Amino acid sequence: MSQEEDLLRSRVHQLEGLLEAQELDVERAHALMDQWGLPREVTGEDGRPLELSLAGRLERLPESD
Numbered sequence: 001m002s003q004e005e006d007l008l009r010s011r012v013h014q015l016e017g018l019l020e021a022q023e024l025d026v027e028r029a030h031a032l033m034d035q036w037g038l039p040r041e042v043t044g045e046d047g048r049p050l051e052l053s054l055a056g057r058l059e060r061l062p063e064s065d
Helices: 002-034
Strands: 041-043 049-051
Touching: none
Parallel strands: none
Antiparallel strands: 041 049
16 A cells, blocks of 8 residues: 555545534534424525524525425
């Protein structure tokens, strides 16, 4: 295995760890929102759903078919 491959594998493992941590943060936020009786999404002025988050700004949900 080359040094470049080792660096790439290390970076992949690091990013996988960060993704797992974010997923846990989202689960905790959803649990709190459920506990407090807060909705997870609301309808915006244009009729499109907005996802509520305890950690950031409002985000538009992707269009569904």
